Amino acid sequence: MAAASRFADALSRFVFEGAAVRGALVGLDATRRDILACRAYPPALRRLLGELLAATALLASTLKFDGSLVLQLAGDGPLRMLVVECDAALTLRATAQWRDEVETFPADADLATLAGGPARARLAITVDPKDGGPLYQGIVGLETASVATLIEHYLSSSEQIASRLVLGADGDGVRGLLVQRMPGATAADDAAWKSIEAAALALPAALLLAAATPAALLAARFPEHDIRLFEPRPARFGCSCSAERVGNALRLLGREEVDGILAEQGSVTATCEFCNRGYAFDAAAARALFAGPQGAAGKLH
DSSP: OOOOOOSOSEEEEEEETTSSEEEEEEEOHHHHHHHHTTSOOOHHHHHHHHHHHHHHHHHHHTOOOSSEEEEEEEESSSEEEEEEEEETTOEEEEEEEEOGGGGGSOTTOOHHHHHTOTTTEEEEEEEEOSSSOOOEEEEEOOOSSOHHHHHHHHHHHHSOOOEEEEEEEOSSOEEEEEEEEOTTOOGGGHHHHHHHHHHHHTOOHHHHHHOSOHHHHHHHHOTTSOEEEOOOEEOEEOOOOOHHHHHHHHHHHOHHHHHHHHHHHSEEEEEOTTTOOEEEEEHHHHHHTTTSSSOOOOEEO
């Protein structure tokens, strides 16, 4: 197995030589820090966001597309909404809406409890190709406690791919490991898969977080297998908001509504739910949005 760099904000894919099994490892330390810096997330959400960011990046790495994969939770519990988005370049962003009572939950509270339970919440995974292809959405039940098990059930039921996922997030680090039987695997691969699956299931999150490099982790966890580790792909936090997009949203709101806001406040302001960046349109810029097909860019705070 080729050497690899230390764990950083990157995703590394790998394959087991001689077995129809593939996998990926991801680290997102700085990415999560940058996302958490956008707003004051409670302790329970800080850990869950780390796990969901790693899971979303690993899911996106299994797709061949030029678009976005969006994981969205909606419920009527203390956590009302949570969205994690990852594009094909492994640029991630996230946001959440919650009630004050989330602050009282312990840091290890599970997603289903925070969202209100399986009868009151749902988790949707959406693949948006952005290239004219069809949008795909799968719904995940919240009957299980861990994020890893939720995603495994999704892959098994929706994608028909046997998978094992290990996630870890603490105060400093975020890690994720995914192993999967490849499409077309035969009975001859059964023994290899059982060995790899058992080794993944036995991996504690603490050891995943403590690993120095992807290569070291794979060698220690799967010593009986020859693994080909590919070059890591960088991952980062990034937001696609812009004055142009806010302007388009205001056009959809309609001129009458925008004029009403101007009459009351003198300008129109908006804040991105993902990065907390503020946009402001003075009266002239707001009215110019309706003067032509493109309008004018807003003045940015």
